[in-house]
Amino acid sequence: MENKEKKIRVVIVGGSVAGLTLAHCLGKSNIEYVVLESNCDIAPEVGASIGILTNGARILDQLGIFDDILDVIEPLVKATFWAENGKLIMENESPQIIHDRHGYPISFFDRQVLLEILYNRLGENQDRVYTGKRVVKVEHLPNKVLVHCKDQSVIEGDIVVGADGVRSTVRQEMWRYMESIGMEKEVKEEKGILSSEYSCVFGISAATLGLVPGYCHRTYEKDYSSLTIAGKDSRVFWFLFTKMDRVYAGSEIPRFSDEDMEKHLAQYSEKPITDTIPFSAIYQSAVSKTFLALEEGFHKKWCMDRFVCIGDSAHKMTPNMGQGGNSAIESAASLANHLTQLVRNSSNGGITLEDVKNCLNKFQTARQPRAEGIYTKANALTRLEACATLKNRLMALHALPYLKSYHIDRMTKTLVGAERLEYIPLPPRASNCTMPLHTQSGLPEKDKETPWIRAISTTPLIGCAMAAKSFMGSTMGAFGRI
């Protein structure tokens, strides 16, 4: 007979953005948890940055963490967009407008610092986080999971959460379990999901003459794009996104050496970051830089019995939209909402496997549409910025300057209807703005674009015609500017 338990114990595998956020959320709900992180250092210096946008910031603010972030960032206020020949495509105050609309600045800083903040703010719950614990196997029993670590320790729980990134061991173990109960077909489909078409060199550089803190710059051209953000104390966070020679399936996704990176960067040394700053000016003063293939994959199956995956282990997107980590935060909050309901609704009888399954399935059903909408937009943005098709090129280089509010409204759409923690009140910042959270709006509702904008983004021929009409009608003349 199945054991009835009064409480649940959640084993979180992975102590990064998704795992540590979930730890905070569960802690606020008095749900027992442990975090198992394979690295010995919870906040390693890996030379990466992260942009926290409204949808992540709002949840971190609910958790009482956002003020720590404000202390270490320079709010973004201005964005400029450049073509390959160094001509300005457009400039606007979109980051400031987003701040005014939604209450939170776009906050770019070292990812290591975010992890430090998340860990430090756990306070006395830090002793629930175990570093140097590489999970190698998960045993699924009818009444519990046994999570095995490389150091031979075994941790027992009611639910195991895979917050262990794109190459998730928990996901592999969930697949192994599914195969053992006759779900080979579903597993086969899931295994083919990951692919990679774009690569990215990202880095952090010292202050660069001409780059103003709070300004970000994007360059769009055929098969590549770049993003540069000048942050607090003029620290420069930069990304070079390039299309690879082909689409690589999961098992064949390339890894790059330092030599590959240097050769690759050299090809872009003269490309403009602004009209006066070439790419070489920032990458030659880099304090860190990394070259990797960007994986993309949205798993249909996030949970099975006592297994559940969140963050990159469930939805891996390209970084151009800055939504991978923010979506991981949203998924952590959504899972915490569902687990809180599970515990609260089970006061008199304990929690059965059936209860756990229902809860995790509800989480998956509730969370997937929005996560998939953002995933699709993020990957599409990578292609738009790299002018992957004629319509992308028209949009990025020619139509965007005429579509200022369209560009900002698209961003608003992803930010306004996000997840929130249902059991913690919204902080004042989330309401003291012109477009506060509205959980029923935003993605994945159908875009509310004007018909001619939709035409540009969906039909190359009509797009050409409309763009041409727009250019002719303009006194400036788009081609004169680009």
Ligand SMILES: Cc1cc2nc3c(=O)[nH]c(=O)nc-3n(C[C@H](O)[C@H](O)[C@H](O)COP(=O)(O)OP(=O)(O)OC[C@H]3O[C@@H](n4cnc5c(N)ncnc54)[C@H](O)[C@@H]3O)c2cc1C
């Ligand atoms: C170049 C680049 C730029 C990005 N910029 C942004 C941005 O501006 N904004 C944004 O929101 N997102 C950004 N992202 C995406 C973001 O970094 C990820 O989506 C986010 O970090 C995912 O967090 P996660 O916790 O799910 O996974 P990860 O960050 O991958 O963490 C997984 C953790 O699990 C641990 N782990 C792995 N295997 C095991 C195991 N077997 N046992 C125990 N522990 C294990 C790992 O050590 C790691 O700490 C960017 C990504 C890239 C590549």
